[in-house]
Amino acid sequence: MKKLSAAASAAALILVLQGGWGSPAQANDKLNQLSQSDDNWVMPGKNYNSDNYSQLTQINRDNVKNLKAAWSFSTGVLNGHEGAPLVVDGKMFISAPFPNTTFALDLDDPGTILWEDKPKQNPAARAVACCDVVNRGLAYWPGDNKTPPLVLKTLLDGHIVALNANTGETFWKMENSDIKVGSTLTVAPYVVKDVVLVGSSGAELGVRGYVTAYDVRTGEQKWRAYATGPDEDLLLAKDFNIKNAHYGQKGLGLATWEGDAWKIGGGTNWGWYAFDPGTNLVYFGTGNPAPWNETMRPGDNKWTMTIFGRDVDTGEAKFGYQKTPHDEWDYAGVNVMMLSDQKDASGKMRKLLTHPDRNGIVYTLDRTNGDLVSANKIDDTVNVFKKVDLKSGTPVRDPEFGTRMDHLARDVCPSAMGYHNQGHDSYDPKRQLFFMGINHICMDWEPFMLPYRAGQFFVGATLNMYPGPKGDRQNFEGLGQIKAYNAITGNFKWEKMERFAVWGGTLATAGNLVFYGTLDGYIKARDSDTGELLWKFKLPSGVIGYPITYTHKGTQFVAINYGVGGWPGVGLVFDLQDPTAGLGAVGAFKKLAHYTQMGGGVMVFSLDGKGPFDDLTVGEFAANK
Amino acid sequence: MLKKIAGVVTLSCIIGGGLTAISTQASAYDGQTCVAPGNCWEPKPGFPAKIAGTKFDPRHSPKELAKQSISIAAMEDRNKKRVDAFKKTGNFVYEVNKLTD
Numbered sequence: 105m106k107k108l109s110a111a112a113s114a115a116a117l118i119l120v121l122q123g124g125w126g127s128p129a130q131a132n133d134k135l136n137q138l139s140q141s142d143d144n145w146v147m148p149g150k151n152y153n154s155d156n157y158s159q160l161t162q163i164n165r166d167n168v169k170n171l172k173a174a175w176s177f178s179t180g181v182l183n184g185h186e187g188a189p190l191v192v193d194g195k196m197f198i199s200a201p202f203p204n205t206t207f208a209l210d211l212d213d214p215g216t217i218l219w220e221d222k223p224k225q226n227p228a229a230r231a232v233a234c235c236d237v238v239n240r241g242l243a244y245w246p247g248d249n250k251t252p253p254l255v256l257k258t259l260l261d262g263h264i265v266a267l268n269a270n271t272g273e274t275f276w277k278m279e280n281s282d283i284k285v286g287s288t289l290t291v292a293p294y295v296v297k298d299v300v301l302v303g304s305s306g307a308e309l310g311v312r313g314y315v316t317a318y319d320v321r322t323g324e325q326k327w328r329a330y331a332t333g334p335d336e337d338l339l340l341a342k343d344f345n346i347k348n349a350h351y352g353q354k355g356l357g358l359a360t361w362e363g364d365a366w367k368i369g370g371g372t373n374w375g376w377y378a379f380d381p382g383t384n385l386v387y388f389g390t391g392n393p394a395p396w397n398e399t400m401r402p403g404d405n406k407w408t409m410t411i412f413g414r415d416v417d418t419g420e421a422k423f424g425y426q427k428t429p430h431d432e433w434d435y436a437g438v439n440v441m442m443l444s445d446q447k448d449a450s451g452k453m454r455k456l457l458t459h460p461d462r463n464g465i466v467y468t469l470d471r472t473n474g475d476l477v478s479a480n481k482i483d484d485t486v487n488v489f490k491k492v493d494l495k496s497g498t499p500v501r502d503p504e505f506g507t508r509m510d511h512l513a514r515d516v517c518p519s520a521m522g523y524h525n526q527g528h529d530s531y532d533p534k535r536q537l538f539f540m541g542i543n544h545i546c547m548d549w550e551p552f553m554l555p556y557r558a559g560q561f562f563v564g565a566t567l568n569m570y571p572g573p574k575g576d577r578q579n580f581e582g583l584g585q586i587k588a589y590n591a592i593t594g595n596f597k598w599e600k601m602e603r604f605a606v607w608g609g610t611l612a613t614a615g616n617l618v619f620y621g622t623l624d625g626y627i628k629a630r631d632s633d634t635g636e637l638l639w640k641f642k643l644p645s646g647v648i649g650y651p652i653t654y655t656h657k658g659t660q661f662v663a664i665n666y667g668v669g670g671w672p673g674v675g676l677v678f679d680l681q682d683p684t685a686g687l688g689a690v691g692a693f694k695k696l697a698h699y700t701q702m703g704g705g706v707m708v709f710s711l712d713g714k715g716p717f718d719d720l721t722v723g724e725f726a727a728n729k
Numbered sequence: 730m731l732k733k734i735a736g737v738v739t740l741s742c743i744i745g746g747g748l749t750a751i752s753t754q755a756s757a758y759d760g761q762t763c764v765a766p767g768n769c770w771e772p773k774p775g776f777p778a779k780i781a782g783t784k785f786d787p788r789h790s791p792k793e794l795a796k797q798s799i800s801i802a803a804m805e806d807r808n809k810k811r812v813d814a815f816k817k818t819g820n821f822v823y824e825v826n827k828l829t830d
Contacts, residue, residue, distance in 0.1 A: 276821050278811065279804040285797045312797055324812045325805065352767015360768055362779060367794045399785050402778065404770045429760060430770045493761070498769055503757030508773050509785060556789045558796035 134246040135295060136381070138192065142660075145191040145652040146244050148292045149528060153443040154378035156530035157612045158653045162660035164615030167711060168629045168639045174661060174715030175214050176644075178705040179205060183677055184648050184669020185704050186526065186608065187241030187292055190255075191654045191663075197244070197269070198706055201669070202230060202237035202260045208272060211656045212716055214708075215723035219272030221257075221265075229261040229283045232559065233290070234308040235671035235687065236678075238648070240374075240526070241292035243300055244269065245320045254320060256300045258289035264302045264318060276323035280304070280316060285558045287311045287372075294377040296386055296416045299326055301377060303388070307370030307436065308687070310394045310562035313408075315373055317419060327419030331371025331390040331407050333357045338407060341420035347473040351425050351497055352406060360404040360429075368556050369401065370394030371408035375438030376528055380455065383472055385413040385422060387443070387457055391436035396520075397551040397564030399509040404429040409437040411459060411467070413474060423474030425497060428463045432507040433488060433549065434520035434565075434687075435463035440609070442531045442538065448477055449592055458591045460529065460540050462522025465492055465499070468591040480594040482523040482542060483585065485573045488516060507565070512550045519547035519569045520688060521671060527609030528650045530618070532632055535588075537597055539618045539632070541606030542585035544572035545692055567688030574601060580695045586610070586620060588635060598635035604696060605672050609650030611662070619662060621647025623672055624699035627664050627707070645703025646673065646696070659714050667704035668696070677702060 138144050139151040142160050149156055163171060179185070179200035190197040196214065198207045203225055208218040230237055237260055245266075247253035253269040262281030267274060280302050281287035286309025294301040299317040307313065313331040318324065329339040338357050345351045358366060371390040378387045390412065393405040409428040414421050428435045441459050448454045457471040464486035468478045479492035488506075489499040507513045517523075527541040548568040556562050575582025584602035589595075604623035611619040616632045623646045629639040646668030653662045669677045675690035676697045683691025708715070716722050763769040772778045780786050807825045814828045815821045822828055 274821070274823075276811070276815060277823050278808045282797075282800040282804060285800050287797075287800075322812050322815055323808065324816075325808060350766045352765075356767050359765075360770065363781065364789070364791070364794050367797065368789070399776065400780070400787050402770065402772065402780055404768055406767065426767070496761075496763075498760050498763075500761060501759045503759060503773075506758060506773065508776065553785070553787060555787055556793055558793050 135244070138246060142655050144193070145188070145654050147190070147295065148187065148241055148376055149378065150652070152379040152381065154376060154440065155442050155444065156528055156610065156650060157532060159614045160653055160655060160660050161613070161615045162655070163613070163617065163662065163711060165617055165631050165638055168615070168617055170711050171629070171639050171641070171662065171709045172713035173641070174708050174710040174713050175717060176705060176707045177207070177209065177214060179207065181205060181667070181704045182702040183667065183704065184236045184238045184673050185665040185667030186238045186648050186670055188650050188652045188665060189663060189706055190242050190244050191652065192244055194656065197242050197255055199239055199242050199257060200704060201239050204239055204257060204259045206242065206255065206257055206267065206272070208269070213722050214716060221267055221272045223259055223265065225259055225261040226283060229288055232283050232286050232306065232309060233260060233288050234305070236669040236674050238290050238670050240290060243293040243295045245295045245300065251321050256293040256295065256320070258291055258293055258302060260288050260290065262287055262289050264289070264293060264300070266320065266323065278318060278323045281306070285311065286560065291374040295320065296379045299416065301386065303373035305372050305374040307372045307391050307394045308561055308563050309559065310368035310370065310556050311372055312367055312369055313372035313390055315388065317416070329414060329419045329421065331373070331410070332361065332366040332369040339414070339419045339421060341415070341422050344421055345423050345474065348423065348425070348475065348497070351423070351474065356404070356406040360406045362402045365401045368394055368562065369405060369408065373438050375526055376440045378441040378443050378457070379416065380443060380471055382455070383413070384415055384417065385471065386416045387411065387413055387441040387471060389437040389439060389441065389459065391438045392431050392434045395554070395562045395564040396434050397509070397553065398430060398432040398507055399551060400553065400564060405431065409435065411437070411441070411457070411469060413471060425469060425474050425476065427461050427465065427467060427499070429498065433516060435461065435522055437461055439524055439526065440528050442529060443471060444531050444533060446536055446592055456591065458531070458538055460524040462518065462524060463488070463499070464518045464523040465489065466540070466589060466591070478591055478594055482540070483544065483572070485517050486523065507549045507551060509551050509553070512548060514548045515546055516549055517546040517572055518543065519545040519692070520567055521545050521569065521605070525605070525607060525671070527607055530610045530612035532612040534614065535632060536590055536592065537632065538589045538591060539610040539612050540587050540589055541609050541620055542587055543583065543605040543607070544575050544585050544601070545569050545583055545605065546572050547688060563687065566684050568684055569688040569692035580692065583692060586630070586635070588632070600630070600635050604693065607648045607670060607672055611651040611653060613653060619651040621649065621651065621664050621666070623647065623668060623696060625666065625668070627651060641709070643707055644705065646700040648673065659710050661708050661710050663706055663708045665706055668700050668702060672696070
């Protein structure tokens with residue numbers, strides 16, 4: 105059990121004495137190599153494609169009914185557990201929400217904690233977190249001959265921390281976000297080459313969003329790119345949007361805002377990243393403009409709500425596609441980016457990026473230049489947009505479901521939670537199917553005016569949420585779906601309703617299976633081809649993370665975080681009753697507490713429960729001889 | 730790629746030979762009228778194009794608006810000091826006031 109210390113790191117000292125601040129070979133190849141092994145799960149999304157797809161077949165649709173618990177681990181934290189653990193070279197690294205404890209376990213004996221990092225944080229961070237005190241996970245950097253392997257983590261109070269993966273000691277710790285101005289961190293860091301990318305949170309407090317790249321070896325800031333403001337702050341490349349000038353190019357980070365509104369304009373990024381070594385671009389989305397009250401910020405509010413492709417070495421944006429200009433509904437555009445190589449409708453092979461957005465549209469872009477390839481409704485009940493014009497790239501809004509001051513908008517679909525939120529979905533390349541965990545929630549929305557005060561909530565809207573048209577509005581159930589989507593044809597191969605939102609995401613395997621967790625606390629496996637439910641297990645608490653799979657000593661395991669919370673669970677976690685509390689979540693999920701309660705940890709499954717504790721001596725006290 | 734949709738007032742039209750008033754309201758905002766590439770916002774009917782000086786003007790305090798950038802600059806400065814010391818000594822120290830020149 106190590107003690108967190110901001111003091112000297114012996115490993116780092118040795119490093120310098122060895123003259124080790126040069127530029128040794130990038131560890132990126134090693135990380136990429138590790139990601140290809142089925143023994144590992146080294147980053148969110150499993151690999152740089154961020155497809156949450158495993159080639160493993162030991163667990164398959166014929167035998168998944170025999171899946172049983174092999175072992176479990178409690179983090180001791182009861183708030184929502186988003187994301188997933190990492191597995192690297194026989195160790196599992198587990199993260200938890202505030203206070204952002206991290207654990208390292210040996211997969212040979214997961215009953216013994218190798219090390220624990222429990223940082224001391226300013227508890228005031230909890231008061232400025234918008235939606236529970238979640239954290240979406242860890243990043244791993246494999247080290248080199250001069251620097252030890254590192255586990256990278258974010259703290260809710262705004263720090264990015266590098267830990268020695270072998271010992272848990274703090275290697276470096278930097279300030280990224282200031283809770284005094286409402287800026288927090290919930291994002292999972294993302295390692296590409298020898299930098300770690302860190303986003304930002306706090307758009308509900310008027311935080312102007314930015315993404316930052318730090319040198320993994322030293323914590324030195326390499327670049328920082330904002331979502332709003334002058335082009336030099338945005339780091340727009342000279343040829344920004346050269347292939348799609350109609351998306352807009354220069355000057356719009358100011359021109360699409362009135363006055364200084366861009367300074368408190370949101371566009372934080374707290375979702376997921378993907379990277380293509382071929383384009384050298386990292387892909388991510390910026391979130392909602394601030395405040396939610398649209399009347400207070402005339403303009404398209406660029407570049408909030410934007411899919412960016414940025415050069416990972418310089419941070420320069422090669423393209424940016426704004427999905428929801430002038431957002432009126434809090435459709436924060438930070439969701440998962442999944443990369444695939446597929447033939448488009450004309451038969452041309454394309455390098456694609458697919459992104460199910462909060463606004464109810466699932467977008468597929470050519471990731472080399474930002475060309476819009478397809479944009480389809482996640483569900484036919486989306487009503488804020490009639491369609492997306494593929495030529496202009498703009499959504500055709502239905503004014504009936506717009507929001508504005510002095511107006512109560514009713515039956516707006518999707519709700520502010522989106523038809524898809526932070527869940528990390530999966531892509532099965534064999535079937536060319538994306539498996540998407542969906543929210544099926546609509547809302548009423550009424551704006552109000554409020555002043556901006558740094559560090560205070562800056563939303564300006566009252567929301568009531570309830571099930572979408574396919575749900576049960578009398579009983580507040582039927583709030584979610586699981587769907588299999590083909591981005592080229594636009595067709596859904598299958599879809600199933602769920603009692604609550606499928607908040608955490610999905611895992612696809614070559615065993616013809618799709619795994620996911622539910623808010624009411626089940627982990628489920630469905631047939632990839634038909635959606636047929638093949639297996640489920642009731643977990644100690646609800647799920648807002650995504651499953652992973654890996655092999656250890658020849659046995660395939662499936663692991664998943666449990667711990668209800670996050671935005672949908674905020675009423676349960678904080679015992680709120682007002683249906684408009686929790687930014688509208690309390691009313692929508694009023695029935696959740698009838699099915700699950702707070703918890704926090706990881707459960708691991710295998711066929712027949714095979715695992716390390718089959719050897720009864722594992723974990724036993726060995727008396728002195 | 731700019732598509733202009735007239736946002737003009739429709740006063741009346743003749744349907745089936747009769748005079749029928751259908752709307753005195755401007756076409757509502759559908760996001761399809763662009764003044765420049767990537768700049769397609771327009772005010773909703775009854776709302777101003779600029780809110781400054783109107784009842785919708787939040788009248789933000791410039792002092793409040795400046796707080797984020799001031800805070801970020803201070804964090805970047807402290808981080809730089811940490812990194813410089815780390816590079817120089819190999820000893821990572823978080824507390825900037827404990828760093829020696």
